[in-house]
Amino acid sequence: MAYYSPTAILTDSQKAPCTFELAVPALSPLNNGTAIQQGTKLDLPLWMAEMLAVSKPAGPSSSSLATLDMPTALGQRVMNALQADPKSVDLRSQAQWFYGLGERMLELFEEEEMVEVMTETFKQRALEIADKAQNTRSAQQSGGDGTDFMRGLDETERLLFRSAHDGSNAVKKWMDAVRT
Numbered sequence: 001m002a003y004y005s006p007t008a009i010l011t012d013s014q015k016a017p018c019t020f021e022l023a024v025p026a027l028s029p030l031n032n033g034t035a036i037q038q039g040t041k042l043d044l045p046l047w048m049a050e051m052l053a054v055s056k057p058a059g060p061s062s063s064s065l066a067t068l069d070m071p072t073a074l075g076q077r078v079m080n081a082l083q084a085d086p087k088s089v090d091l092r093s094q095a096q097w098f099y100g101l102g103e104r105m106l107e108l109f110e111e112e113e114m115v116e117v118m119t120e121t122f123k124q125r126a127l128e129i130a131d132k133a134q135n136t137r138s139a140q141q142s143g144g145d146g147t148d149f150m151r152g153l154d155e156t157e158r159l160l161f162r163s164a165h166d167g168s169n170a171v172k173k174w175m176d177a178v179r180t
Helices: 006-012 025-031 046-054 076-084 098-108 112-134 136-142 145-151 155-179
Strands: 015-020 041-045 066-068
Touching (some): 006 046, 046 066, 046 098, 098 155
Antiparallel strands (some): 015 066
């Protein structure tokens, strides 16, 4: 993602869990004014958690300041649910920028299974999104599963929906103009 991209900025602001490997009293504002001790776990913005995970303190210590853990939005429970039925998972409640978060975490962790699950999830959900984008009236009237699915779209999927919907409308307008 581009450095000045609003999508990249919003993705990097999502929370990621990290565990401090060293005591860092100077970062007490991150922990409600309490000094950070070794073993303290905090949910920090991804950009900050990543910087702490790659930073090494001066001196003989060879460990980093903190370890970055996989966010619960990309945890094993969510991956299992996505493998079972990708369309039934409310991605927006997991992370507003779910795919962006996954992309960033895959830059940091080598998780081949996660790559496969997220790719297959996007493919299956994209088909449903394209169908609903071309038939918005029927999607709105179906209620239940249709509207629940639409509410559960992350921001990437919402952009896909808008693009598919606008494209479908443009083709209809063009066809109408050609006929007259």
